[in-house]
Amino acid sequence: MGATGAVGSVMLRVLSHRADIWGEIRLVASSRSVGRTLTVCGEDVVVQELSDDVFDGVDVALFDVPEDVAATWAPVAVARGAVVVDNSSAFRADPEVPLVAPEVNPAQVRNRPRGIIANPNCATLAMIDALGALHSGWELTELVVATYQAASAVGQAGIERLHDELEAVAGQRALGQQASDLRAALSDRLDDDSPFVAPLALNVVPWVGWPVEEGWTSEEMCVRHEARRILGLPELKVSATCVRVPVVTGHSMAVHATFARPIKVEAARQALVEAPSVVVLDEPDQREFPTPADIVGSDPTFVGRMRQAIDFPNTIEMFICSDNLRKGAALNTVQVAELVARDLAQVR
Amino acid sequence: MGATGAVGSVMLRVLSHRADIWGEIRLVASSRSVGRTLTVCGEDVVVQELSDDVFDGVDVALFDVPEDVAATWAPVAVARGAVVVDNSSAFRADPEVPLVAPEVNPAQVRNRPRGIIANPNCATLAMIDALGALHSGWELTELVVATYQAASAVGQAGIERLHDELEAVAGQRALGQQASDLRAALSDRLDDDSPFVAPLALNVVPWVGWPVEEGWTSEEMCVRHEARRILGLPELKVSATCVRVPVVTGHSMAVHATFARPIKVEAARQALVEAPSVVVLDEPDQREFPTPADIVGSDPTFVGRMRQAIDFPNTIEMFICSDNLRKGAALNTVQVAELVARDLAQVR
Numbered sequence: 001m002g003a004t005g006a007v008g009s010v011m012l013r014v015l016s017h018r019a020d021i022w023g024e025i026r027l028v029a030s031s032r033s034v035g036r037t038l039t040v041c042g043e044d045v046v047v048q049e050l051s052d053d054v055f056d057g058v059d060v061a062l063f064d065v066p067e068d069v070a071a072t073w074a075p076v077a078v079a080r081g082a083v084v085v086d087n088s089s090a091f092r093a094d095p096e097v098p099l100v101a102p103e104v105n106p107a108q109v110r111n112r113p114r115g116i117i118a119n120p121n122c123a124t125l126a127m128i129d130a131l132g133a134l135h136s137g138w139e140l141t142e143l144v145v146a147t148y149q150a151a152s153a154v155g156q157a158g159i160e161r162l163h164d165e166l167e168a169v170a171g172q173r174a175l176g177q178q179a180s181d182l183r184a185a186l187s188d189r190l191d192d193d194s195p196f197v198a199p200l201a202l203n204v205v206p207w208v209g210w211p212v213e214e215g216w217t218s219e220e221m222c223v224r225h226e227a228r229r230i231l232g233l234p235e236l237k238v239s240a241t242c243v244r245v246p247v248v249t250g251h252s253m254a255v256h257a258t259f260a261r262p263i264k265v266e267a268a269r270q271a272l273v274e275a276p277s278v279v280v281l282d283e284p285d286q287r288e289f290p291t292p293a294d295i296v297g298s299d300p301t302f303v304g305r306m307r308q309a310i311d312f313p314n315t316i317e318m319f320i321c322s323d324n325l326r327k328g329a330a331l332n333t334v335q336v337a338e339l340v341a342r343d344l345a346q347v348r
Numbered sequence: 349m350g351a352t353g354a355v356g357s358v359m360l361r362v363l364s365h366r367a368d369i370w371g372e373i374r375l376v377a378s379s380r381s382v383g384r385t386l387t388v389c390g391e392d393v394v395v396q397e398l399s400d401d402v403f404d405g406v407d408v409a410l411f412d413v414p415e416d417v418a419a420t421w422a423p424v425a426v427a428r429g430a431v432v433v434d435n436s437s438a439f440r441a442d443p444e445v446p447l448v449a450p451e452v453n454p455a456q457v458r459n460r461p462r463g464i465i466a467n468p469n470c471a472t473l474a475m476i477d478a479l480g481a482l483h484s485g486w487e488l489t490e491l492v493v494a495t496y497q498a499a500s501a502v503g504q505a506g507i508e509r510l511h512d513e514l515e516a517v518a519g520q521r522a523l524g525q526q527a528s529d530l531r532a533a534l535s536d537r538l539d540d541d542s543p544f545v546a547p548l549a550l551n552v553v554p555w556v557g558w559p560v561e562e563g564w565t566s567e568e569m570c571v572r573h574e575a576r577r578i579l580g581l582p583e584l585k586v587s588a589t590c591v592r593v594p595v596v597t598g599h600s601m602a603v604h605a606t607f608a609r610p611i612k613v614e615a616a617r618q619a620l621v622e623a624p625s626v627v628v629l630d631e632p633d634q635r636e637f638p639t640p641a642d643i644v645g646s647d648p649t650f651v652g653r654m655r656q657a658i659d660f661p662n663t664i665e666m667f668i669c670s671d672n673l674r675k676g677a678a679l680n681t682v683q684v685a686e687l688v689a690r691d692l693a694q695v696r
Contacts, residue, residue: 148593169518176595177596206600214656237660246593249524284559287546291546294546311587319591
């Protein structure tokens, strides 16, 4: 579901590069994409229109559609016999819908009374594998996070808008000197119809999601709620500040993580080196650290800039980068779907 | 000193817009700018070459030059009778050189046994007025900071490189999909001679300054050291992660600040509204918050996204933006120079 979107396109690539445990793969998208032929797992597949019947005989349905579409259609798919893995926020807060990061809480895929499993938010997923690996050794107690989130997390419209803005400002070397410059340059050349609440080219925007309570955004509360649920730590202390940056794809996070037990940076680094889905890029003398430009298009969680906090006991500082379309969306959805498929195969 | 650089140019504008308490203003720059005529305080002034004699009769010398030039020439200027206000890092760690933010520790301008006063680092200055205002009410104990630092902090070369990179990537809509994309696009069109250690357009780079100890950068240690000194809090707990972002001018910081006394976000907001050099932009329901694009070219420290930390006692989260060429460099230098001039006038 949503096969032609920014995440859907990556999902087809991810499916095509992993072991093909699937029989038939059906592709569904909105009406304007119906009839297009896309390639997945080496097969040409025609995009179908969304209807009740499309879910008949489906074991696992991967959803990447807007929240309202997911809320309406996930129960339909379940009624037709599918297990739904949904990448929208529609079910993430539902206590009867597990939130699964396969490297951290894979067993939760079986705990799905509604037949729906939610894919966590991309900001949570960017760091959860690294945090999970450290938590299992030292017991995480506190998390202070500031994010650097990419445009593609709002879909193809976000990617296009960032490129539109870049083209509008490129070559204007006087820009960035005065407050009205950038907004004027953009409004001269582009319409106001942006998925972002402020200019994104040559800017950073401390607002991701919608307002929830007491000045917090949905994204910030989501990171807190989801880190707690996935790690199974209902008392975990979390403060997040979520910021959009002019990067196409690749979320980054500055993470200040405090643990119950004494932790040394060398041991923490070793634990991450040994975590299957984490790659450590951390040679400061060689200027080796993760950046979105260097990790985009790849699956792991990349960690660098690991430092022992000087003034805070049992605390590690680190900078984490992860592809928000892969681990943050398509890859995790596919990984969860694979766990479900194995689970179904065992039951039968 | 350094009248034609990125900071020097702003310094001339700042001097021209403030009360003109100066008699003669001399402009000094490197040899390639000697003989150029610049306007300051309504007067046309010819740029002079650096020499011992240029400091004769000078009361206050404002330096914005590389560290090694400052280290060599500040003592020369002092020997000729000037008080030096230096914006390089040459003297910032010297216990006999005060580090002054005029809204926080103005009296320290008199404590200058070497005749030199250091302008704090631009990342420290971006947040220090806001922190100072909150500290005076609630006593700051802990600070966890992640930065979003602009290209112009490394001077004109940083501004030009960011624009060069923007031009090289604009219109290439496939960029940002794969890890090699961006580096390839840049190396096709630009030489490798960047002041940044990684691509900056469409990227964020978690590295500012040079390596110091245990994985920390000079910039991160500087923020810790300077916040402690300026606030007079040698035991303040500080962890900073400094990140360069593709913004021309305007530093931003995600700040997690903990205090000794119970603090409520409404009272903290009111204290910042009343701080003379701070502007609060914080109406989340109206999507009002500071961004670099909206505050560049102006003097105050802008604070928004103020939130009561849910899980951390006595802790406020906020997002701070400030013009790194103004408050972070030229403005603060001029403000310190004005304090020195008033001090000298009283002594005479």
